[in-house]
Amino acid sequence: MGRSPCCDENGLKKGPWTPEEDEKLVQYIQKHGHGSWRALPKLAGFYLQTHLSLSLSLSLSQGFSSLQSFIFLAGLNRCGKSCRLRWTNYLRPDIKRGKFSQEEEQSILHLHSILGNKWSAIATHLPGRTDNEIKNFWNTHLKKKLIQMGFDPMTHQPRTDLFSSLPHLLALANLRDLMVDHHPLDEQAMRLQADAVQLAKLQYLQYLLQSAASITTNSYGQNDLTDMEALNLLSSIPAFKENPVLNSSHVENSSSFSPGSTTTFQPLHHPSLLAHLSDPQVPFNFQTSLNSEMGQGCNFTMISQGDNPHDESSLVFPFPTPVISTLTDDMSLSNPGDASSSTSSYGGASSFWPELFFEDPIMHEIS
DNA sequence: AAGAGGTCCAACCGCTCCGCA
């Protein structure tokens, strides 16, 4: 922009702030508030000097220019930008310190799915947290977490490259069958693997449907990927066999089944559900069905097997459907009983990261 | 115990936005 940086003046201090500098800054801002950050370091230094001998109001009336050299010798030898950052990110009295709570984490995920890397905008929804803090937390924790769970951290959508591993996952299922003969796994491990394969199919289904929605029709006026492929896959999933919501009308009326078509919904990591799902001790079942009545989507009913028999959530996923978080090479070798010990193994609800879609008040607020 | 590597976070840098003359 052709403008010199604010901190390029000789002699301005950089680096970590000392307690004395903090004190100067806090004292000044407590007394006068913050406004002109550029002028503040000079005034802050001067403010302390006034405690020694001068009256601030008297000297201000004399003008700054005559005070410049005095101020630099005695003042906060920092640029205004540095002062502002120190105040907003560290010294501000309303800053909340410590670890982010589960609720805050969910809020950040949710807000980031809507706002992207607009850290300051996200911070406005998290009282006491700074944009810098949220940004750091995102980069060091949440981003990695999403990646581990098979999500693109920028789009919050399932990573399509996960599907390249689908044959591997299915092979894993076959391996399980072989291992039953020679190295029997316990029942829970087998069930988890079976669920994992079903979820892999579900995700692949999602992939097919999303692809079908985006693929242009070929010269015969047909999609390169047909809904039938997806439906065949669906039919191979026991949950669908057991819950035959899918009937012929859905198949015949495929035009009403428009996965991935223009939707105004936004993904939402629903806090209450996530909180529930984050408890690895609570197992769950799920049932799925195509939802033609809503024009698009997939009903997803999650039934907790916890203490509360009424704890059932019926959700609509216009797509994507929930995905598998992480299926590692050593999944079959990990301790199947230790589902709660690691988020990287498929062992419970914590690895199951649904995206709920419904109208979002924040979107209205933003728009 | 010590060194290597990894993680975390405060602070900096470069840029854009916006108000004002």
Added chain:
DNA sequence: TTGCGGAGCGGTTGGACCTCT
């Protein structure tokens, strides 16, 4: 309309701290 300067934003960095071997 244009250019300047302050405020603020997001990306990056460097060093302190932690963990692992």
